[in-house]
Amino acid sequence: MIVNSDLTMGEGVIERHEVETFLTLAEELHFGRTAATLHVSTARVSQTIRKLERRVGVPLFNRTSRHVSLTTVGRQLHHELRPAWDDLRAAVQRAIETGRGLSGALHVAFVSPAAAQLLAGVTQVFHEHAPDCEVRIREAQADQILPRIRSGEIDLGLTTLPLDDPDLTHGPVLVREARMLAVPAGHPFARRASVLTADLTRVPLVRLPGHTDIPPRQAGAPPATTAPTAGTFQEALTLVGTGQGALPAGAHARRYYARPDIAYLPISDAPALEWALVWPADRHTARVRAFVEAADTLIHGHGTTRQPPQ
The missing domain is CATH 3.40.190.10 (Periplasmic binding protein-like II)
Structure with a gap:
């Protein structure tokens, strides 16, 4: 995994490729193997390490024609930098899995028994494509579903339109009822x-x-x-x-x-009441997209809008 982040060091910035080069050489203790691991030339490894040492102000490696070893400062830097770098990579990976992944849990809310029945059907379709994602369906009162969506307590909810909140968005209309x-x-x-x-x-x-x-x-x-x-x-x-x-x-x-x-x-002259899935506009994750698509497939799979039980 590539992390496109830089770290500050003194008055300068240590770049991603410098971190990866230093850590790899500190563990391989061989310029050729380090170059092969990073898919760069040996000259590029040497250049990167020299640049990093100039920024630090002291040598990080002892070099001879046959042997490479860490200096005292190099060992200290490796000891402190390795766990920090691993934590950073793990944090980025978790963010990627949250945004793009289809595992974990998806919290979905409803405000009526008919909506609950519909969500149960959508969940079955969703699990065909995302079997590792747990869907937790919860009931919410009408005045609480949107605040719970905004707060992140739930990921999306099935409720009525229209929306009067620019921070929320919705999927296609799933149900129209009198x-x-x-x-x-x-x-x-x-x-x-x-x-x-x-x-x-x-x-x-x-x-x-x-x-x-x-x-x-x-x-x-x-x-x-x-x-x-x-x-x-x-x-x-x-x-x-x-x-x-x-x-x-x-x-x-x-x-x-x-x-x-x-x-x-x-109410014979009233417009139909429309129901749709609603979620925060800035949290359009892969799980949310997949669930909305599952709902659209279930309802509009044959080109018609499902009518609720009458």
Whole structure:
């Protein structure tokens, strides 16, 4: 492995090839073998060592026609430089493995049961190409998934778009689903086949931190009336079921959160809710790329966008 780094020495800089030449000669104690190991000429080895000795100010090697040995200063330099150089090479190698490698662990988060089911399928495809990389799937609340991605606690997460953060990026849209409105089973809306976005101003909406399922408000429309704030999606549905408000949600909620006290109605004029994998723009590692590609293969392998369970 070649490390393109320089080290300071006194008022000058010791270059990579000088370090490698010195360490190799200190261990081979033979100019010819050192030259062969480094794939350079013997003259180049001699020139490099003389330049290094001028910078240090004292000889590093005793040379005779038959014998090469380290001086006292040379032994000291080798003793101190070898472990430092090995540590530097190991650190660079670890960085390379993190950026390019497909081993280790990949932490992926989700915010709904449907997303968890999808990630399980993506993981199976991912492991076909990266069997040595462990995928750890974790649940996150809607208001915590993006902060956990930014902090590096998780590598990427499956969540809804759009993103309002220039430090984050996302892969292709994996799922598009209709938007629904969860209302109490006894609410007048529950007798309708669907609602419009304008209807959302007629009911109090339960607030849920990080919840992005609320469709965009039409220009000129009055703001929606807000109901109590919930800490989790299940808590929000409980508030709905007890008649304290309504809750916009993705269509998957009708299957994964079916409740006798709640009715789900399509919001017929709302744009589809889009789901994608999100990760920090500056941490686009090989593992992240491979996982995003696995998701794209699973969902778009036949040229269509998968629809979530209805």
